[in-house]
Amino acid sequence: xxxxxxxxxxxxxxxxxxxxxxxxxxxxxxxxxxxxxxxxxxxxxxxxxxxxxxxxxxxxxxxxxxxxxxxxxxxxxxxxxxxxxxxxxxxxxxxxxxxxxxxxxxxxxxxxxxxxxxxxxxxxxxxxxxxxxxxxxxxxxxxxxxxxxxxxxxxxxxxxxxxxxxxxxxxxxxxxxxxxxxxxxxxxxxxxxxxxxxxxxxxxxxxxxxxxxxxxxxxxxxxxxxxxxxxxxxxxxxxxxxxxxxxxxxxxxxxxxxxxxxxxxxxxxxxxxxxxxxxxxxxxxxxxxxxxxxxxxxxxxxxxxxxxxxxxxxxxxxxxxxxxxxxxxxxxxxxxxxxxxxxxxxxxxxxxxxxxxxxxxxxxxxxxxxxxxxxxxxxxxxxxxxxxxxxxxxxxxxxxxxxxxxxxxxxxxxx
Numbered sequence: 001x002x003x004x005x006x007x008x009x010x011x012x013x014x015x016x017x018x019x020x021x022x023x024x025x026x027x028x029x030x031x032x033x034x035x036x037x038x039x040x041x042x043x044x045x046x047x048x049x050x051x052x053x054x055x056x057x058x059x060x061x062x063x064x065x066x067x068x069x070x071x072x073x074x075x076x077x078x079x080x081x082x083x084x085x086x087x088x089x090x091x092x093x094x095x096x097x098x099x100x101x102x103x104x105x106x107x108x109x110x111x112x113x114x115x116x117x118x119x120x121x122x123x124x125x126x127x128x129x130x131x132x133x134x135x136x137x138x139x140x141x142x143x144x145x146x147x148x149x150x151x152x153x154x155x156x157x158x159x160x161x162x163x164x165x166x167x168x169x170x171x172x173x174x175x176x177x178x179x180x181x182x183x184x185x186x187x188x189x190x191x192x193x194x195x196x197x198x199x200x201x202x203x204x205x206x207x208x209x210x211x212x213x214x215x216x217x218x219x220x221x222x223x224x225x226x227x228x229x230x231x232x233x234x235x236x237x238x239x240x241x242x243x244x245x246x247x248x249x250x251x252x253x254x255x256x257x258x259x260x261x262x263x264x265x266x267x268x269x270x271x272x273x274x275x276x277x278x279x280x281x282x283x284x285x286x287x288x289x290x291x292x293x294x295x296x297x298x299x300x301x302x303x304x305x306x307x308x309x310x311x312x313x314x315x316x317x318x319x320x321x322x323x324x325x326x327x328x329x330x331x332x333x334x335x336x337x338x339x340x341x342x343x344x345x346x347x348x349x350x351x352x353x354x355x356x357x358x359x360x361x362x363x364x365x366x367x368x369x370x371x372x373x374x375x376x377x378x379x380x381x382x383x384x385x386x387x388x389x390x391x392x393x394x395x396x397x398x399x400x401x402x403x404x405x406x407x408x409x410x411x412x413x414x415x
Contacts (some may be wrong), residue, residue, distance in 0.1 A: 001034070001061055001173060001174075001175050001176065002033065002034070002035055002059060002060040002061060003034045003035070003037065003062040003064060003181055004036065004038050004039070004056040004060040004063050005022045005028050005036060005039045005054060005062070005063075005066070006028065006038070006039070006040050006042060006049075006053070006063065006064070006066075006068055006134070007021060007042070007152070007377050008041075008042055008065065008068040008077055009067045009068065010044055013041055013042075013043060013263050014083075017272055020138070020154060021039060021067075021152065021157055021249070022066075023064045024154070024157075024161070025064055025157075025191070026039070027064075027383050028166055029062075029164065029166075030180070031166075032166060032169060032175060033175035033176045033178045033179075034062060034175055035177035036081075037059055037060055037062075038056070038059065040056070041085070041144065042057075043169060044075070046076060046079075046080055048242075049068075049076070049080045050080060050083065050084060051395070052081075053065075053147070054084075057142065057143070057145050058331050060145065060273050061146065061173065062148070062173070063145060063146070063148070063411065064150065064165070065147065065148065065291065066150045066157055067151075067152030068152070069118070069149065069152070070118075070135060070151075071114045071134075072318035077091060077149055078121065078138075078149070078367045079120050079121065080121065081140065084142075085122060085124055085140055085142060085147075087125075087140075088122070089121065089123070090120065090122075090123045090411065092119050092121050092136070094127070094129075095118070095119040095121065095129075095136045096119035098129065098130075098134075098136075099115060099116065099119055099134045100116075103134075104365060108275075115134060118136070119136075121138055122140060125138040125139065126139040126140070130151060132153075132155060132159050132161060132227060133151055133156040135151040135156070136338065136394060137150045137151070137164065137165070138147060139165075139168065141295070146169070146172070148165055150165070158270045163355065165304050176226055176228055176374065177226070177227060177229070177230040177233055178224065178225070178226045179224070179233050179234065180223065180224050181222070182220050182222045182223070182256040183220065183244070183252060183254075183255055183256075184218060184220050184221075184252070184253050184255065184260075184261065185218060185219050185220070185221065185248060185251045185253065186251055186402065186403070186406040187217075187251045187403075187406060188219065188229045188251050190212050190214040191216075191223065193212070193219050193221075193251075196247060196248065198245055200240075200243055200244060204240060204345050205240075205389050207225055207226055207233070207236070208223055208225045208240060209224045209225075210222070210223055211224070216395055216398045217389075217398070217399040217402035217406070218261075221244075222304060223237060223240065223241070228287070233247050240273065253406070253409065260295070261402075261405045261409055262290050262294060263294060265405060265408055265409050265412065266296065266297060268293070268409065268413065269299075269350075269412060270299050272297070272412065273414065274300065274350060275301070275302050275346075275347075275350070276300055276301050276302065276350045276351065276352070277301075277303060277342045277343055277346035277350070277351045277352075278303075278342065278351065278352050278353070279304065279305045279317055279338040279353040279354075279389075280304055280306050280308075280353070281308055281313070281329075281353075281354055281356065281398070282354055282355060282356035282357065282372060283354045283400050283401050284306060284397065285304060285306045286397060286398075286401045287354070287404050287405070288301075288303070288304040290405070302347070302348045304342075305345070306323040307338065307343055310329050310364045312322060313329065313334065313338065313355075315335075316392060317338055318341050319334055319338060319346070320337070323337060328366055328367060329363075329364045329365045329372065330356070330357050330371055331365075331373060332346055332375075332384040332386060334355050335353050335354070335355045335373035335375035335384050336353075336377075336384050338353035339352060339353035339375035339376065339377035339382055339384075340377050340382060345353045349378075349379055350378055350379070350411065351375075351376070352377075352408055353374070353375045353377075354372060354373070354374050354375075354400055355368065355372070355373050355395070356370075356372030356373060356400060357369050357371050357372075357373055358372075358393045358396045358397050358398065359391065359393050360393065368388070369391055370388050370389045370390050371388055372386075372387045372388075372389055372396065372400045372403075373385070373386050373387075374387065374403060374407060376407050376408060376411050378411050378415075381409065383407070387399070
């Protein structure tokens with residue numbers, strides 16, 4: 001069963017607004033066995049919208065439209081819907097009452113006639129009550145195809161999708177089951193990984209598909225199964241994952257729908273009642289940012305020193321200047337000193353340190369752009385590894401962050 005998503009608004013097409021609505025809708029539809037066939041963005045233009053509706057109708061059983069429901073003259077979705085369905089606008093009393101109460105109780109501002117116009121809806125539409133705004137959702141049908149029009153404001157759209165649209169689709173359409181499992185691997189590139197699991201991939205059942213999702217030092221493997229018997233899909237998926245684990249267990253760090261690597265690090269440190277500190281140079285505090293984005297990080301995380309400048313490494317982290325002069329600021333020796341010193345400074349059980357050259361120039365070091373050293377100080381030893389992460393600054397930094405989490409998890413798992 002297929003759906004199409006149409007987003008309306010010039011602001012999307014000129015890059016002023018990023019279309020996050022489609023991603024959310026697609027995920028929610030996928031959960032109930034509806035595949036999104038196409039996502040289309042169109043201008044606030046009558047003919048463009050009519051063409052998009054007509055084309056979507058020829059391909060999908062469900063068409064979800066967001067945007068163009070505001071009170072201003074450029075918001076023409078309702079008028080175009082009326083033209084498409086050979087319908088007319090009528091005033092909906094319940095919508096008008098909601099708008100008046102919303103202005104009185106939430107907005108606390110006088111209501112104008114232009115706002116009251118939002119109570120006008122196509123006569124054939126089933127109104128979807130929007131408790132979070134003034135633009136109602138609408139459900140209309142034509143030749144067995146459901147057309148759903150929703151406001152473009154994300155939190156309004158999300159509430160309508162989850163609370164009304166998805167339940168109505170489940171009630172009115174028979175759908176297959178679709179299940180996904182995404183496994184996260186670190187430390188092996190996409191091509192090398194594909195070669196390693198080639199025989200396994202070639203022998204997957206026809207109803208299970210594999211997709212490679214590479215991302216800066218990690219590769220996600222998404223398995224998707226589709227069919228009428230959910231338990232059969234679940235059993236087959238588990239059996240294939242068990243086979244895959246035998247092949248790549250050394251680089252497999254769990255499933256994305258269960259725990260991220262940051263969550264696994266947090267879980268391991270908390271369970272073992274051990275603590276972590278960080279000293280970041282080229283990663284600029286991004287390791288600390290990802291750690292502290294999770295609630296409860298204070299249970300194990302002591303803090304960080306972002307020693308971006310060479311003098312900060314010397315004056316704050318107490319890395320000897322002679323060491324830097326001898327080996328360069330981007331070196332295994334400096335990374336080791338950073339990790340040991342921040343571990344002592346913060347009285348932590350573990351510490352991770354990064355120093356590298358993210359470019360575009362070499363800065364205080366002669367190391368080539370892309371060179372990164374990562375040190376992990378454990379209760380017993382210090383491990384330092386050198387990496388070369390290419391030439392693009394953003395990718396160098398994020399690869400270093402991902403690799404740091406991989407190494408931290410590897411070392412805490414030994415305890």
